[in-house]
Amino acid sequence: MSDTNETPRQDVYSRITNQIIEALEQGVKPWTQPWSAAHAAGHVSRPLRHNGKPYAGINVLTLWASAMTGHYAAPIWMTFKQAIELGGRVRKGEKGSPVVFADTLRRTETDEATGDEAERFIPFLKAYTVFNVEQVDGLPAHFYARAENVRNPDERIAHAEAFFAATRADIRHGGDCAYYSPALDIIQMPAFEAFRDAQAYYATIAHEST
Structure with a gap:
């Protein structure tokens, strides 16, 4: 049974790892400190789902990397289906970004020697693809609106x-x-x-x- 579950899980890990490696090769470090020798400007917000809920864990890193390499200012991401349901459409040729959903599978197993049953909880990851709203046309206006006016990064508070x-x-x-x-x-x-x-x-x- 372990072999059956291992392959798709490894595929998820490989996909996420390759996405981060690709970003690194382009000079993007999504976990880096908020200063740089190049005096990088531009504010990066925590990635949000279409309903405003924030992403967590490894998804934050992968979506930050995607936002930086794609030069997306908007923090909102959604699936192809969600875009359609909201009246939008992903532009032809746009490349989505991988995110993962972590959960556990509950399984009852029987010991062949004793006949005793025991519950086993198996963690797994499920990958799916999302798009930044800047890759989608036709969404309601509020998806494209900036949350607030951006302060001049050189201005002290x-x-x-x-x-x-x-x-x-x-x-x-x-x-x-x-x-x-x-x-x-x-x-x-x-x-x-x-x-x-x-x-x-x-x-x-x-x-x-x-």
Whole structure:
């Protein structure tokens, strides 16, 4: 029975692994820190289903990678069927992105020697394909609307500056690492301009302050 279940599961793992490898070969690191030597701009939101529920686990990485390589700003993804049900249609030639659904299969097995029955729970992954809304035409307007106006990534946030100034933390800038040094009692940060946006900069300071 294990051989029967192993092949499709390995296919899922291979598909996801190959998708991440392909992204890496194009220079995309979906799990990377929110700053880079290239001063990357552009805010990446957590991937969402068509109903607004967020993806989790490995799906976040694979969809981030797909969004970056495809240059999609929208965070919403849906299946081919969901797009049709919502009045849209995936454009011809568009390539979907793999996501997985994790579940367990409950099975009762009988011990041949004793005749005793025991329940066994077998984990499995099921893969399916989704498309970013920017690959779909004809959806209701709200699927294409930006959630909020994007702040200039070079603009500092006044109330955040005031908050961290009030903590009297010794925050220093330079290098390409973010860390707190207990020995020196300082927070070392990359330059503000190295972060993808102001929110990422202040979120990193907050992380190193706790």
